[in-house]
Amino acid sequence: MPPSDTSALINFDQVVKRFGDLTVLDHLDFSVSPGERVTLIGPSGSGKTTILRLLMTLEKVTDGLIEVDGEPFSHMSRGGRLVPANEAYLRPRRKRIGMVFQQFNLFPNMTVRKNLTEAPVHVLGLSRGEADARAEELLDLVGLSDKIDAHPSQLSGGQQQRVAIARALAMRPEILLLDEVTSALDPELVAGVLDVLRTVAETTDITMLCVTHEMGFARDVSHRVLMFDKGRIAEEGTPDEIFGDPREDRTKEFLRSVLDNGH
């Protein structure tokens, strides 16, 4: 096994994920540096969402190892051996990672304020005052200060997604995972959400791993783009390299298909 990259915040080392007979990730190696913003692109079914779900511990690796900050994440050490991580091991480590999903998943019966403050109070142990101040600051960042007492049903999809971004940031994660966060939105609401994410990228040093079909956005915010195909990285490079001068036919074909769909 090659030595892991000790400066990496996230390291995938020969990660395999299978669902039954289907191999979704096939001995995948990649790492992400602290503060780096990486976009994952590739055809449907190539394993991009599975990578994010593994980091959210919504799935377990079949084989290989995921490390976060030089420490096993998918596994833990037991009697000098690495064994699959259990819930007690994962609970404190999971807090370092926030995720925004395609569906906004806000708590429908809570106000925006409550959506943003419940987990910081109950999981991080912040006082109500601290959590409120943080919520107000984040709503300002996403341009929704006037909606603090609204319920999700009173907001547009784009506004709900901006609250979902603020809610993820309220937990002060070091890593933010974004899974096609604009795919469920009406076209006229997409730009507002992407603008908020551009601001987050510009004003924080949060590490971002982003699955998106919004190639303009990927080009603007990413430091590096990974093109996936069949559970492996087919090509990687800077946005200029991948979008401006892709080497692999698979990448060219994929980018053509996405552009044909208007992204």
Ligand SMILES: Nc1ncnc2c1ncn2[C@@H]1O[C@H](COP(=O)(O)OP(=O)(O)OP(=O)(O)O)[C@@H](O)[C@H]1O
């Ligand atoms: N829980 C599961 N059980 C069985 N198969 C699954 C499960 N989750 C994902 N898969 C399969 O794994 C493959 C990879 O899925 P994944 O969602 O990671 O792909 P993706 O690259 O994100 O695709 P998309 O762009 O369509 O979201 C797909 O074939 C999917 O059907």
